[in-house]
Amino acid sequence: MAEEKLLTVREVASFLSISEKDVLDLAENSQIPAYKVGGVYLRFKKEQVEEYKSKQAKQPGCIVDAKITWKEQLGNFIYFNDFYILAGLLIILLVAVVYRGL
Numbered sequence: 001m002a003e004e005k006l007l008t009v010r011e012v013a014s015f016l017s018i019s020e021k022d023v024l025d026l027a028e029n030s031q032i033p034a035y036k037v038g039g040v041y042l043r044f045k046k047e048q049v050e051e052y053k054s055k056q057a058k059q060p061g062c063i064v065d066a067k068i069t070w071k072e073q074l075g076n077f078i079y080f081n082d083f084y085i086l087a088g089l090l091i092i093l094l095v096a097v098v099y100r101g102l
Contacts, residue, residue: 006043016053019072020080
């Protein structure tokens, strides 16, 4: 039996050409069926995402038609990686303090 590969939020966002936050909003509003793997990770079936895209393509002015701008990409990056950015800055600050103390 071949296991079906489920798509991540990032893969769905790329496939639909929308932001990752928009994908989360669509899943939260039950516009795209989503599944939690391990109770934490949100995943999507490719067939259902393709069906959503084809259904939305028939409607003018749909969210799928909107192209993601670099500002939205930067916002998504900061939104999903804020902990790592903050941790990196803290490490740099601590290294600078230790280096000056020596």
